Amino acid sequence: MKRSDVKVLIITGFGLNCERETAAACRLVGATPELVHLNDLIAGKHTLGEYQFLIFIGGFAFGDHLGSGTIFANRVKFRLRDQLEKFIADGKLVMGVCNGFQTLTRLGMVPALDGDYFTQTAALAHNDSGVFRDDWCILKADPASPCVFTKGIDKIRLPLRHGEGKFVVDDAVLGEIEARHLAAVRYVNQDGTPATEFPANPNGSLNSIAGICDPTGRVFGLMPHPEAFLSPYNSPTWTFDKAAGKLPREGEGVVFFRNAVDYIADHF
Ligand SMILES: NC(=O)CC[C@H](N)C(=O)O
Numbered sequence: 001m002k003r004s005d006v007k008v009l010i011i012t013g014f015g016l017n018c019e020r021e022t023a024a025a026c027r028l029v030g031a032t033p034e035l036v037h038l039n040d041l042i043a044g045k046h047t048l049g050e051y052q053f054l055i056f057i058g059g060f061a062f063g064d065h066l067g068s069g070t071i072f073a074n075r076v077k078f079r080l081r082d083q084l085e086k087f088i089a090d091g092k093l094v095m096g097v098c099n100g101f102q103t104l105t106r107l108g109m110v111p112a113l114d115g116d117y118f119t120q121t122a123a124l125a126h127n128d129s130g131v132f133r134d135d136w137c138i139l140k141a142d143p144a145s146p147c148v149f150t151k152g153i154d155k156i157r158l159p160l161r162h163g164e165g166k167f168v169v170d171d172a173v174l175g176e177i178e179a180r181h182l183a184a185v186r187y188v189n190q191d192g193t194p195a196t197e198f199p200a201n202p203n204g205s206l207n208s209i210a211g212i213c214d215p216t217g218r219v220f221g222l223m224p225h226p227e228a229f230l231s232p233y234n235s236p237t238w239t240f241d242k243a244a245g246k247l248p249r250e251g252e253g254v255v256f257f258r259n260a261v262d263y264i265a266d267h268f
Pocket residue numbers: 057058059060061064068097098099100132161162163164165
């Protein structure tokens with residue numbers, strides 16, 4: 001299908017707050033985003049079947065009460081489960097950013113090792129620092145990962161802002177994640193080595209994991225915000241980049257959205 005026919009569902013409401021940036025990211029790569037309130041999905045005014053790409057965005061859904069992502073995930077699980085199962089079975093794409101990643105883990109949609117997308121096996125716990133963190137980080141993508149969204153990425157800088165970003169799982173699940181290259185992006189130091197210390201690892205995530213996908217690579221969640229780095233002027237180094245004549249054409253976060261929309265355009 002044409003890129004402009006790729007319809008992206010961005011679910012809004014209840015304290016989520018990244019819908020405009022996310023819609024801008026989709027438009028930048030030629031897709032057609034739609035903002036739909038969770039209640040309108042639950043009421044049946046829109047169905048997931050209208051779209052090929054679903055994004056769970058960042059923010060503070062339901063005020064992070066009971067743990068970030070929990071209530072939102074339960075609304076989705078108990079009201080939209082059948083639609084979501086079909087969405088995944090149809091080969092479509094799902095991305096969760098920050099609060100959206102928290103929601104995906106609460107649902108069980110990542111890592112979903114055995115194809116069960118509704119049993120939780122991972123979590124994003126409170127940062128080791130004990131406080132909300134607002135910073136930039138460096139990520140490195142695993143070239144062996146099946147993740148559709150990180151194809152072609154090596155090292156990338158992204159902004160982050162969260163209080164509950166520490167990726168935790170039990171040893172057995174962690175072993176499977178590593179063996180199957182599902183840890184698509186990790187926090188790294190300037191030299192590209194995995195970041196084990198604060199602040200390069202901003203939250204104490206196990207194995208420096210910043211984002212994971214399911215075994216198909218079509219469901220992906222990450223803590224940093226690609227939609228918040230769409231313009232080179234978002235970068236904290238843009239004045240230096242400009243002075244050196246090295247201001248890039250676009251922000252480093254755009255690639256995740258381009259990869260997703262290219263994949264859909266190729267497969268549908
Ligand atoms: N930026 C976000 O999406 C924040 C996620 C969540 N509210 C947290 O603080 O951890």
